Amino acid sequence: MDHIRYSATACQTDFANPLDRAAMRAKTDRMDRARHFSLTFAATLVAASISAAAGQDAPKSERGEQIMTTACATCHDLRPIDTAALDEAGWAREVKSMIEQGAEVKADDVPVLVAFLVKRNGPLPEGPGKEVVLNICTRCHDLQRVRRERNTAEGWLEILDAMLNEGAPLPEKDLPVLLRYLARNFAPAPR
Numbered sequence: 001m002d003h004i005r006y007s008a009t010a011c012q013t014d015f016a017n018p019l020d021r022a023a024m025r026a027k028t029d030r031m032d033r034a035r036h037f038s039l040t041f042a043a044t045l046v047a048a049s050i051s052a053a054a055g056q057d058a059p060k061s062e063r064g065e066q067i068m069t070t071a072c073a074t075c076h077d078l079r080p081i082d083t084a085a086l087d088e089a090g091w092a093r094e095v096k097s098m099i100e101q102g103a104e105v106k107a108d109d110v111p112v113l114v115a116f117l118v119k120r121n122g123p124l125p126e127g128p129g130k131e132v133v134l135n136i137c138t139r140c141h142d143l144q145r146v147r148r149e150r151n152t153a154e155g156w157l158e159i160l161d162a163m164l165n166e167g168a169p170l171p172e173k174d175l176p177v178l179l180r181y182l183a184r185n186f187a188p189a190p191r
Contacts, residue, residue: 067105068116074104088114094117095114128177129182136174137163
């Protein structure tokens with residue numbers, strides 16, 4: 001066991017290599033005390049965070065989201081919803097179809113669910129780039145977030161660069177197509 005502790009001590013760049021076993025033991029004991037302090041400090045921070053969070057209410061999800069999670073996600077994942085981009089009539093048809101296939105949605109909940117789906121995943125303008133938004137952007141964001149944002153081409157490019165730096169799987173060939181689509185359809189309102 002001492003040879004393992006010696007190896008760990010010898011690898012530390014802030015310590016000179018120990019000359020004998022007594023020096024090695026002193027250095028490893030100091031490392032053990034530092035590690036113990038670090039772990040104790042980290043555990044204290046985690047405990048404080050948990051107790052602070054326990055005093056706060058968790059964010060409440062919308063009723064439509066609750067219905068979607070219980071009715072839709074019991075049969076399939078939410079990806080088909082994320083990429084649909086339908087208007088109110090389209091979502092109403094889709095919900096009706098799912099109910100006919102066995103989805104359990106109370107009649108009173110249908111309008112709530114449809115309204116939520118339109119708000120979260122409503123229609124997008126047609127054009128080159130729409131499919132890129134649906135297939136790439138919705139992997140992380142709902143369409144409401146895309147539709148809400150208004151930027152110049154330069155602003156959208158900054159956002160796209162940030163998303164690429166975060167690991168967005170946007171092929172290089174699709175970047176200019178997506179940029180034109182976003183800049184054309186989600187530009188700032190004219191003054």
